[in-house]
Amino acid sequence: MDSTVATGSEENVWGGGNKPLGASYGKLMMWFFLVSDALTFSGLLAAYGFSRFKFIETWPIADEVFTHVPFVHGNFPMIYVAFMTLILIISSVTMVLAVDAGHRMKKNAVIWYMFLTIIGGAIFVGSQAWEWATFIKGDFGALETKGGRILQFVNADTGERAAIADFATTIESERVNHEKKNGVWYYEGQALPSYSLNEVIAGVKANSNIQIRTEAIIQEGEGQGEKTLLSREETLTKLNDAVQVVEGANLIQNEYGSRLFADFFFFITGFHGFHVTSGVVINLIIFFNVVLGTYEKRGHYEMVEKVGLYWHFVDLVWVFVFTFFYLV
Amino acid sequence: MAHEHKLEIFRGLWKFKSNTQKIWGVLAFLCVVTAIEVVLGIMKPEILTDTYFLGMKLLNWIFIILTLVKAYYIAWDFMHLRDEKTALRRAIVWTPIFLVLYLVFILLFEADYVYNVYKDGFVTWNF
Numbered sequence: 246m247d248s249t250v251a252t253g254s255e256e257n258v259w260g261g262g263n264k265p266l267g268a269s270y271g272k273l274m275m276w277f278f279l280v281s282d283a284l285t286f287s288g289l290l291a292a293y294g295f296s297r298f299k300f301i302e303t304w305p306i307a308d309e310v311f312t313h314v315p316f317v318h319g320n321f322p323m324i325y326v327a328f329m330t331l332i333l334i335i336s337s338v339t340m341v342l343a344v345d346a347g348h349r350m351k352k353n354a355v356i357w358y359m360f361l362t363i364i365g366g367a368i369f370v371g372s373q374a375w376e377w378a379t380f381i382k383g384d385f386g387a388l389e390t391k392g393g394r395i396l397q398f399v400n401a402d403t404g405e406r407a408a409i410a411d412f413a414t415t416i417e418s419e420r421v422n423h424e425k426k427n428g429v430w431y432y433e434g435q436a437l438p439s440y441s442l443n444e445v446i447a448g449v450k451a452n453s454n455i456q457i458r459t460e461a462i463i464q465e466g467e468g469q470g471e472k473t474l475l476s477r478e479e480t481l482t483k484l485n486d487a488v489q490v491v492e493g494a495n496l497i498q499n500e501y502g503s504r505l506f507a508d509f510f511f512f513i514t515g516f517h518g519f520h521v522t523s524g525v526v527i528n529l530i531i532f533f534n535v536v537l538g539t540y541e542k543r544g545h546y547e548m549v550e551k552v553g554l555y556w557h558f559v560d561l562v563w564v565f566v567f568t569f570f571y572l573v
Numbered sequence: 574m575a576h577e578h579k580l581e582i583f584r585g586l587w588k589f590k591s592n593t594q595k596i597w598g599v600l601a602f603l604c605v606v607t608a609i610e611v612v613l614g615i616m617k618p619e620i621l622t623d624t625y626f627l628g629m630k631l632l633n634w635i636f637i638i639l640t641l642v643k644a645y646y647i648a649w650d651f652m653h654l655r656d657e658k659t660a661l662r663r664a665i666v667w668t669p670i671f672l673v674l675y676l677v678f679i680l681l682f683e684a685d686y687v688y689n690v691y692k693d694g695f696v697t698w699n700f
Contacts, residue, residue, distance in 0.1 A: 266661040276665055287673040291680050298684030299691070308614070327611040331604065338600045341651050345592050392700040461699075470622060486700060557651045561644055568640040572614050573633045 275551045279558045282520075286562050289513050290569055296505045303394075303460040305502035306472070307571050313379050326571050329372045330563065333521075336365025337560040344553045347546025352535065355549060359532040362556065366525040373518045380510065383493030385409065386438070387500040388445060390486040395502050397458040398449070399474060409490065412455055413440040413448035438490040446484050456480050460502050510570065517566055520559045527552050579655050582646070599650045606643050610636060628685075 266273070297304050308322040315325070343358035386409035388396040400407040422437050440448075449455050457480040461473040468474075475483055491500045499507035531552050540546045580595055581588040582602075589595040613621070613632065621632035649655040654662045691698060 266658045266664075268657065268661055273661075276661075280665055280669055283669045284672060287669065287676065291673070291676045294677065295680040295684040298681050299687045301688055302692075323611055323614050327607065330607055334600065334603050334607070337647065337651055338596055341596045342593065344653075345596065348592075390700065392698055394699055554652055557647055560651070561647045564640055564643050564647065568610075568636050572610060572636045 269547060271547065271551055272554070275554050279554060282558065283562075286513075286516070286565070289509075289516065290565060293509045293513060293569060296503075296509065300503055300505070302462050302464065303503060304462070305460075305499075305506045306462070306470075310380070310501045310506075311376070311571060312384075315375055323571060325372070325376070326567060329369055329376075330567050332365050332369050332372070333560050333563050336362045336369070337557050339365065340553045340556045344546070344550045347540070347549040350541070350546070352538070352541055355535050355540075355546060356532070359528060359535060359549070363525055363528050363532060366521055366528065366556075370518060370521050370525065373514060373521070377511075377514070380507075381493050381495065383491075383500050385500070386440070386445075386490065386492045388442070388484075388487040389489050389491045389498065390483075391488050392486075393504065394486075395460055395491065395500060396483060396487060397472075397500075399456050399458045401454045401456050401477075406458075407455055409440055409445050409448070409492075412452045413444045414451055416441070416444050416447060418443075438492050440490055442487060442490055445490055446487065449480065449484060453477065457483050459483075513566055513570065517559070517562055520562070524552075524556050524559050528556065578653070582650065595650065599646050603643055603646060606639050610639055 264270075268276070311326060312320045312322045313325065314321045339358045339361040343355050343362060346354035346358060385397065385406050387398070390396060398407040398409065398412070399405070418441070420437055420441060449457075456477060457475045459473045459475060463469050463471055463473055491498045493500060494507040494510075496504075496508055496511060498504065501507070531548055534540060534548065535546075540548060578592045578595070580590070580592065582595065582599065587598060589598055613635065617632065621635065622630050624631040626634055648666070654665065690696060
C-alpha cells in the first residue's frame with residue numbers, strides 16, 4: 246500500500262516531523278520548485294518551437310553552426326556538445342553516488358563524490374562559456390539584406406563555405422566609428438565590421454567562384470534539407486539587396502541565419518548555464534557543510550539528497566536542450 | 574526514512590545487487606542512448622530524414638522519443654522517483670506533462686498558421 250496514513254500522535258508537525266507522501270518538508274518543497282522550474286524551461290523551449298515552426302523553411306541548421314572543438318581546427322559538428330552532455334551525465338552519476346554514500350553515512354565517500362560533481366559542473370560551465378564565445382565571434386561572416394535576411398558565401402570550386410575575409414578586396418577609404426561625443430544623443434555607433442559592405446561586394450564581383458547561399462532550405466528534390474545556393478548571375482543581382490556586413494552573433498544580428506535563433510540560443514542555454522552555475526555554488530556550500538561534519542552531527546544527509554535533486558534536474562533540462570537545439 | 578531501493582530497471586529485465594551497481598548500470602544505458610543520438614545526428618540516414626510522420630521527420634521523432642527515454646531514467650533512478658510514493662510521483666510527473674503538451678499543441682499549431690500566412694499571404698519578408 247502506497248497511500249499515506251498518519252500514524253503516531255507524538256509527531257512534531259511544525260518541526261517537520263510529519264511527512265505527507267513519505268517525503269520531508271524540504272524535499273517536497275524542492276519538488277515544488279523543480280516542477281515550476283520545469284514549466285519555465287518548457288515555456289522557453291515551446292517558444293523556441295513556435296519560432297522554428299514559424300520559419301521552418303529558413304531556420305539555421307544546428308550542425309552547420311556548432312562545428313568547433315577547442316584547440317582543434319576543422320569541422321566537427323556536435324562532437325563538443327556530445328562531450329558536454331556526457332560530462333553533465335557523469336557529474337549527475339557522482340551526485341547520486343554521493344547521495345547513496347550519504348544514506349550509508351560514509352562521510353569521506355560523500356566528500357569525494359561531491360567534489361567530483363563540482364568539478365564536472367565547472368567543466369560544463371566553462372565549456373558553455375567557450376561555446377558562447379565561439380558563437381558570438383562567428384565563423385565566416387555574412388551580409389544582411391534590407392529585409393533582415395542573411396546571405397552567406399560558398400566557394401563554388403570546393404563547395405565549402407567561404408569567409409568574407411578570404412575574398413573581400415581592400416578599398417582605401419576612411420571608415421569612422423561613430424562615437425558618443427559626436428552624437429546628438431548619447432549613442433555610440435556599432436563596432437565596425439572588419440570589412441565594409443563595399444569591400445565585400447567588390448570581393449564577390451572580383452572572384453567568379455563565390456556564390457551566395459540563402460537561408461531557404463530546399464524542401465524537395467535534389468539537395469533536400471540543404472540551404473539554397475544561388476547561381477552566379479543570381480548572386481550578383483542579390484548583392485544589391487545587401488545593406489550591411491554581419492560578423493558573429495548577438496541579440497540583434499546573427500550571421501548564421503534567423504536572428505531568433507541567436508536570441509533563443511542566448512536565452513535558453515544562458516538560463517540553463519545560470520542554473521548550472523548556481524547548482525555549482527549550492528553544491529559547494531553543501532560540500533563544505535559535509536566537510537565540517539554538519540550532517541554527520543545531524544544524523545542524516547538529506548541536504549545532499551535535496552541539492553542532488555536540483556543537480557539532476559539541471560541535467561534533465563540539458564537533455565532536452567541538447568535535443569531541441571542541437572539534434573532536431 | 575525509507576532507504577529501500579527498487580533494484581531493477583526495464584521492468585525487472587535487468588536486476589542489480591546494490592543501489593551503486595544500479596547507478597552505474599543506468600549511466601551505461603544513458604551513454605548508449607546519447608551515443609545513438611550523436612551517431613544518428615552525424616550520419617542522418619536518408620530513410621529517416623525523407624520519411625515524414627505527423628509533419629515531422631522520422632529522425633526527429635526518434636530523437637524526441639530517445640530524449641524522453643533518457644528523461645525517464647534520470648528522473649526515476651537519479652532523482653529516485655522510483656522509490657517515492659506513487660501519489661507523489663504522479664503529482665510530480667503528470668502535472669508538467671499535461672501543461673506542456675497543452676502549451677506545445679497550441680504554440681506549434683499557431684506557428685504553422687503563421688508560417689502559412691508568410692508563405693501564401695501577401696507578406697513580403699525576403700527582400
